[in-house]
Amino acid sequence: MIFSSFKINSEEKIHLQIEQHIKDNIEKGILQKGSKLPSTREVSKLLGISRNSVVISYENLESEGIIKSLKGKGTFVSIESKVVNGDLTIDWENMINDYGSKCKELDIIKTELPWKKGMISFKSIAPDESLFDLEEFKRCFLNVFSLEGEKLLNYGYAKGYKPLIEYIKGYMQKKGVDVEGKDILITNGFTEGFDILLSSLTEKGDIIACEEPTHNTALKIMKCHGLDILSIPMKSDGIDIEILEETLKNNPPKLLYLIPSYHNPTGIVMKGEKRHQVYKICEKYKVPILEDGFNEELLYSSSHVPPLASLCMKGNGIVYIGSFSKILFPGLRIGWILADEKLIDNLESVKRARTIHCSFLDQAMFHKYMESGAFTRYMKKVRKHYKDKYNFTLEQVKKHIPHEYILGEGGLHIFIKLKGVNGREVLKHCYEKGVVFMPGDVFYNNRNGSETIRIGFSRVNEEDIEKGIKIIGEVVKDLGI
Secondary structure, eight states: OTTTTOOOOTTSOHHHHHHHHHHHHHHTTSSOTTOEEOOHHHHHHHHTSOHHHHHHHHHHHHHTTSEEEETTTEEEEOSOOOOOOOOOOOOHHHHOOHHHHHHHHTOHHHHSOOOOTTOEEOOOOSOOGGGOOHHHHHHHHHHHHHHHHHHHTSOOOTTOOHHHHHHHHHHHHHTTOOOTTEEEEEESHHHHHHHHHHHHHOOTTOEEEEEESOOHHHHHHHHHTTOEEEEEEEETTEEOHHHHHHHHHHSOOSEEEEOOSSOTTTOOOOOHHHHHHHHHHHHHHTOOEEEEOTTTTOBOSSOOOOOGGGGOTTOOOEEEEEEOTTTSOGGGOOEEEEEEHHHHHHHHHHHHHHHSOOOHHHHHHHHHHHHTTHHHHHHHHHHHHHHHHHHHHHHHHHHHSOOSEEEOSBTTEEEEEOSSOOHHHHHHHHHHTTEEOEEGGGGOSSSOOTTEEEEEOTTSOHHHHHHHHHHHHHHHHHHHO
16 A cells, blocks of 8 residues: 555645655656556545545646546556666675585586587487377376366475375385385485485585496585595496495495496496495495485396395385486476485475475376386387397497497496597587587596596487497597597
8 A cells, every 4th residue: 555654744735745645656666557546535544634635636646647547447557657777786696605606517507518409419318208108198197187186286295195105115115125114205306305315414524425437416416515525436347345345444424325226327237246245334334325226227138136225124224216207207307215214204394394395296197107007018118119229329339439448238328438538528529520428527526537428329319329429439539549
């Protein structure tokens, strides 16, 4: 109400005071063109004055073209406000804190060479959207929306959509994980789950150990939280056991982050015996494990290996972070944390404090899709598709790119160690020829990996795979001379 601060003085006629008050409010921008004024009756009642005084002031303002009365609708401001240009200028860059600065500094979307139209891109390891089972998903959406639409569009629960939670518990049990005494928190994919865990379990300066190389997003989050990262080198079958034990014995970390299956970026699958060794070492030194269930469904060359979490049995020392984003509907951003129920109880409160909850509509649709059996049918189709594409890409890499070794047993990418050639130098020349890929050094905490590159093939057709790999090979050969 524009007259709530209006004060009448006895030295000037009341209608002149009202006119000036309205003009001042227009000048300050409080009243904009089209703003509706209170009726003369409302103003007289509020101010305790004669209505005639208000009527006179409105008539005078209308005669000046400042306001306009529309029969049956009311009185409106008819001129633009004359607000003096504001001069509140802030140097936002100098206000950004260490966390914000670190996030930008480590944002590879902004710092790495971008894809341009017409380029062959091996950067992405996202699934091929042309394989998505859209019709089945559409049916699931219509079914769940018709049954629960009004509930799903309201606020949900921070922990997640209960039917989906129960489904994922069963899903993890089929992987051999004992879920007794454990619970699940639904998250916006792996990234939010990992960030919530680090925010809740670590302080700046804490030590966290991980494989070298490792998931770039995980590295970024760890660095942004100011953690001291201990990088443990990998062998061809996974993390170096001897160095792992030496590290945990002499400089025990707060947490150990591992990707035992279809490791990003190497694609290595840690075998069952080695998983037992890793688990026993962590059990010996009481170091909890954060297990990243990255791409567990896309193994091509052997049978599946149960996750590390399956070895914990009645213990609670392994936290499993899962997601289907790399194989199914990453746009839904659905992931989960499986952990001790007391830990989940706390993480639930962190989730509620941050984002209240993940979209219940997305969770319900996803659950209906998984429950329908469509996911099982989808996986049979995509495994064959990606296996054929993986084998084709591997064949082209072996044929055209000089290398020291090639890693990868599954997933949507191949990791290559070049022979004495810098990966970024290769990328620079390939970029000029219309080919882009991920340089391997972004997956290393230390200044290593300069001779490695990662080739993501999931969204590239065979013709472009062959053409792009040939170009990379030619550049490597030229630089290696």
